[in-house]
Amino acid sequence: MSFMSEGEISTEAGADANKAAVPARRTPQPTYEGDFVLDEHLLLDCGRTLAGPTLHYAVYGRLNAARDNAVLVCHALSGSAQVGAWWPELLSPGGLLNPEIDCVVCVNLLGSCYGSTGPGSVDRETGEVYGPDFPLISIGDNVRAQGRLLDSLGITRLRLVLGGSIGGMQALDWTMIHPQRVEQAAIIAVAPLSAMGLALNHLQRKAIQDDPDWAGGHYLPHRPPDRGLALARQIAMLSYKSASLFEERFGRNPNRNGEDPWGFDNQKEGGGLIGGRFDIAGYLDHQGHRFIDRFDANAYLAILRTMETWDPLHGHRSPTEAFSGIRARLSFIGISSDWLFPPEAVRHFAYTIRAAGVHAHYLEMTTDHGHDAFLAEQVELVKLLQ
């Protein structure tokens, strides 16, 4: 299982030839990894409650005596608490964070399938698995629950909270919900999801719902809606990468396993209508295939909702009302080739918040990697953040 990137550029026929030349780097290991169980009901923004939910989390490093070295890293859609596995460069020598000095905490999102309470968990009230009855969890719900976890760890202040994509949503909400607890926040490749982003989410959801094995969310553990989840992941992958990266890596090449897009494939049902794949298709199929091994369809649906309902202006009369309580210094990072959260949208969002009197500035990563650059181009991200 690898979280190096939302979609490494490789196909089943062979990974990037350059990889062999890069010496294997040790994945930073957590000092501690475990569960925190809230001893009460978590009242959610949607009006429902989660009874004693679990937060799975990992800690890299130790809280110092002054308790002023805590950093919270927030993960994206399909990430986990193991930030060392998916953001290794940030925790490695020369990176942004140093577990010898910093106390880095990362908490798995509610709704996920990596240890925190999600659709696959048992509802403590009913004794049954939540399944499709799992409630809408907001970014704010996550942040409030994370606040309780940090209380339990003795962490009253964060010198930095950071994350990309949904991780950035959490980082900003931290500065709004706990203004006294955050000194600095780095909010990467995110703004409230645009209509195009909402459209992409909707079609991913449909792909899962249309899989007959989804069974209205009551699918059997040995028969999950794999085809729908794979297709959802592949749709998402288009938005994580850029057209120019695809063009450079795959172009119009036939699939590297030797399939012929101009040929008739007698091996396949519908061979005349389907034909051999292009290389980009082989790549996408590989990504879909990898994803179903590591993620759960209902968890995916849950986090899509968390992502798309996030809008810090929702319910506020003005940006000033929404943002003027923020005390932290904010850095927004846009990615030049990101079309899921376009850099203009991130910059506009940053300037809206700055106009509310907040200390906020905007930086941009110039890269062909698209939205995924915050995972795929870690060295460049570290340079920018330093």
Add this chain to the structure above:
Amino acid sequence: MSFMSEGEISTEAGADANKAAVPARRTPQPTYEGDFVLDEHLLLDCGRTLAGPTLHYAVYGRLNAARDNAVLVCHALSGSAQVGAWWPELLSPGGLLNPEIDCVVCVNLLGSCYGSTGPGSVDRETGEVYGPDFPLISIGDNVRAQGRLLDSLGITRLRLVLGGSIGGMQALDWTMIHPQRVEQAAIIAVAPLSAMGLALNHLQRKAIQDDPDWAGGHYLPHRPPDRGLALARQIAMLSYKSASLFEERFGRNPNRNGEDPWGFDNQKEGGGLIGGRFDIAGYLDHQGHRFIDRFDANAYLAILRTMETWDPLHGHRSPTEAFSGIRARLSFIGISSDWLFPPEAVRHFAYTIRAAGVHAHYLEMTTDHGHDAFLAEQVELVKLLQ
């Protein structure tokens, strides 16, 4: 049934309020509409044959005595021979073409479900429906068959051949395959499909294949793979429109029928994981729903292959070898907000052909409508072409 645009901006809850203010325009009607049956086997680029295929076509106007007033219009993926229905402004007073003067011909693509031989037709050799055994039809195959049809109509020369998207592919192939027969060609919003375009096609194909009702292409007439075809259409729709148009028309608004994206939908299975739709989602669902009423899944798959295997450079050693035989004057039109066939790609393609010694120039439509602008913004297109 409407072909006005690949995806009119309206939802089930009500069409654009401005529409009422626009006087209803009469749809130009064909002078003649009928079938032409080739009296021999059509040898295809893929090496297979079609036995006596039918071409369904429509004619607007009459061939004059000098036989110098013929224009061929080529349609896009889901279009039909009835160009008056999907490009009415081009055939209306003040438009580019005048059926009082011009003899406008439009031929339904092979593989389609609007009258020409396609996967739903009976193979004259076997007496059985082609279904998924329908062969790969190239753009060139279409052009050669269209040439035979025009022969039968006494049309030896075309003063103009034009089309957008797959229609533009046919227009260019006409100038390459029948260089002596074409004076001028307008090639709109097209270039060989990029890696991103191939990716979008692949996911549309997967959506159909993953529908259990597809049954390997042997689906029952009363049980077609509607969910898969609808999802395919919705994925395509993202690439036909632009992010800025979606943002302007839908933004982050809840669906206009009153659904609540922040709410829990007790009416739906998986209500907690699914929730109410945003407006863009309602629009996309409406588009998918409309499409399954008018199109066939296997025909869709057939034309996706026709589209993605088109590359006039494929099999040639150089652009000069591929293009220097062209005698027609070519106009390429890019659309500023098109991300399926980005304007830079269309321009680059035009200049590659010009560098091969062809009379070719490039124009650009400035619009927010995305790829679909050649159907959605007809008045602007006419101005540019005139």
